[in-house]
Amino acid sequence: MKGLQHKKISEIDGNDPFFNSLKEDYSEFCSWYAKKANAGEEAYVFHNSRKRMDGFLYLKLETDPDPSIAPPLPPGKALKVGTLKINAHGTKLGERFIKKIFDHAMSHKVDYIYVTVFEKHAGLINLLERYGFEKRACKTSINGSEHVLTRDLNLVTGHVVRDFPHFELADKKFYLLAIYPEYHSAFLPDSILNGESHDILEDVSHTNSIHKVYISGINRTKCLKPGDIVAIYRTNDGKGKAYYRSVVSSLGVVEEVRQIKSFKNEAQFIKYTKPYSIFTIEQLKDYFTNKQKSYIIKFTYNAALKKRIIRKRLIEECLISTRTRWDFTQLTEKQLRWIAKEGEINESIIIHQA
Incomplete structure (x- = not known):
């Protein structure tokens, strides 16, 4: 046990x-x-x-x-x-x-x-x-x-961490952010999918923490601002068609985005990222040396969707466009609200609902 x-x-x-x-x-x-x-x-x-x-x-x-x-x-x-x-x-x-x-x-x-x-x-x-x-x-x-x-819990300050797990939609932007299946559930433990083994949920920082660090090579992610909302999209696990196997599983709130060049040295970079990211020290050292993944996104893990939403529904009902890749794509407030509602997250987490 x-x-x-x-x-x-x-x-x-x-x-x-x-x-x-x-x-x-x-x-x-x-x-x-x-x-x-x-x-x-x-x-x-x-x-x-x-x-x-x-x-x-x-x-x-x-x-x-x-x-x-x-x-x-x-x-x-x-x-x-x-x-x-x-x-x-x-x-x-x-x-x-x-x-x-x-x-x-x-x-x-x-x-x-x-x-x-x-x-x-x-x-x-x-x-x-x-x-x-x-x-x-x-x-x-x-x-x-x-x-x-x-x-x-009836007071909102506007501070991402002190307001956790609440978040506001007013004056915010919303995005779909993809994560590979081999990282997903150990990174976001309350979003583990049906059929996955709970043995992957080890006593390690990136599993336990409320805060998560996502390391991205996507240039477009530099537009993220504190308070923006990200819907985490777990990509296809290869066990079937992405239409049915890729899902939105979680919602988070951006704390900050940093470029890798903002860290003075490798030690500072590892100290910042290691407790909150899924990557090994060796992988982090490689990222810092090669700087192929340039953007460091820190966000709070606010809500796991009770009902995961498959790609089919995201296309047909949420009307998310497939013209751009879903590694990182902007959503409308209406689409974010649809994901929250259909994902059956606790409605009180979202502030200023219409």
Whole structure:
């Protein structure tokens, strides 16, 4: 057993040494864990390739305010991050868990998310703040005082990362961006296709991360601007006609586009690209030396389409022209909206819908 799984808490070993630090922080942890296990509740758990636990996430929907939090949290439907622990080891596993928190929040249409964190866990606090969480209150208990961080899901700042997974359509451009099948699912794990093996979803940075780096040799991609929306198009896998096998699987938002010549040296280029790209260090070194792939596109992985859309429908119903290659082609807002609707992504992710 390895990878990220959603399991009943009763099936997760509460005596695993992974939980020792939580037992030290929270005197009532053992009784809390037993109560949740007996109630049949579930949590996310991550086991590494050595079958050791490296992550645990328990989420709870709330409508009644916690009286131990001051000042009180706002009224509304909240998603409480009841328990979150990650053994950080440089693979962006924290981002993978953050994405799962947002997935639940969007699914249940909550007004805000909140989490309580002791000040000593600075790394976790920094991670949460990166994605728009702010310190709003304190929670006092027998265990001491904790920061209460909240993320208002009804507020949009215009910042690509702090607004994740929301995105705006106003004053943006939209594009279809192709990716080869051999890279697709390890790069975009929530967009894995039916029939593909989940064994490809390894505990590596480019799989776990909310951020992705796409390295392009297409000159036209230099027109991309921060905030533009890309629909990821997985090209034909060779197991049949592209008409039926090529699909749109995901939506992302551009953070920035850089030319390869903007990096001072190879080390700077690899530091920027390696955590977020599918390529090996050897491939990256070759790209930097030969500069055949000149454009570095960094984007956030905002939504996996629940229903993948085949090329046939994109031509016949979405009316995407075949006069230009689909390696990189511009879409209209109407076409982007059609993809989002037919792909059955959560409608609340898109801001300012008409």
